[in-house]
Amino acid sequence: MNFTLAILGRPNVGKSTLFNRLVGKRLAIVDDTPGVTRDRRAGEASLSDLRFNLFDTAGLEEGAEGTLEDRMRQQTQAALDDSDICIMLYDARQGVTPMDEHFAAWLRRAEKPVVLVANKCESHKAQDGIYEAYGLGLGEPIALSAEHGQGLAELYRALVDTL
Ligand code: GDP
Ligand code: MG
Numbered sequence: 305m306n307f308t309l310a311i312l313g314r315p316n317v318g319k320s321t322l323f324n325r326l327v328g329k330r331l332a333i334v335d336d337t338p339g340v341t342r343d344r345r346a347g348e349a350s351l352s353d354l355r356f357n358l359f360d361t362a363g364l365e366e367g368a369e370g371t372l373e374d375r376m377r378q379q380t381q382a383a384l385d386d387s388d389i390c391i392m393l394y395d396a397r398q399g400v401t402p403m404d405e406h407f408a409a410w411l412r413r414a415e416k417p418v419v420l421v422a423n424k425c426e427s428h429k430a431q432d433g434i435y436e437a438y439g440l441g442l443g444e445p446i447a448l449s450a451e452h453g454q455g456l457a458e459l460y461r462a463l464v465d466t467l
Pocket of ligand 1: 313314315316317318319320321322423424425426448449450451452
């Protein structure tokens with residue numbers, strides 16, 4: 305099966321850490337489209353027997369036209385448009401923030417299959433933040449630790465079920 309997956313979410317939730325884990329040592333291709341300051345990164349990823357194209361993104365932010373935030377938002381939108389399925393990642397230790405809610409609302413409107421993933425779940429401090437995410441309207445969150453490689457089997461199952 306060949307498909308494209310985009311990792312979306314506000315800055316600092318661990319998108320690039322998850323990207324690097326799924327792409328492993330394979331070379332990431334940099335999309336250096338002129339005018340895009342924080343380019344999305346693309347790579348060939350694998351998770352168990354799944355092979356797929358993966359986009360890392362900088363994070364959706366509101367900003368006036370032409371600003372860095374605006375270009376980041378456009379880049380994120382382009383990654384979503386070019387993907388078959390996406391992961392919405394949030395930081396379960398921090399819990400659901402207004403920016404996460406903003407992302408979730410945007411993704412609910414996008415009508416793309418979304419897998420909601422709670423990151424940084426190696427800590428017990430993440431437990432409340434996992435339950436909070438049920439309110440986002442994107443289904444049950446997968447508890448993951450991108451840094452420690454925990455929850456990847458559950459992520460695999462969620463992707464297979466969603467595809
Ligand atoms: P991005 O801005 O969403 O791409 O986030 P990064 O991948 O750059 O990670 C932001 C910070 O979160 C870094 O300090 C990472 O080391 C840290 N981080 C990423 N994944 C985890 C995780 O599973 N657990 C913990 N505790 N920290 C993580
Ligand atoms: Mg990043």
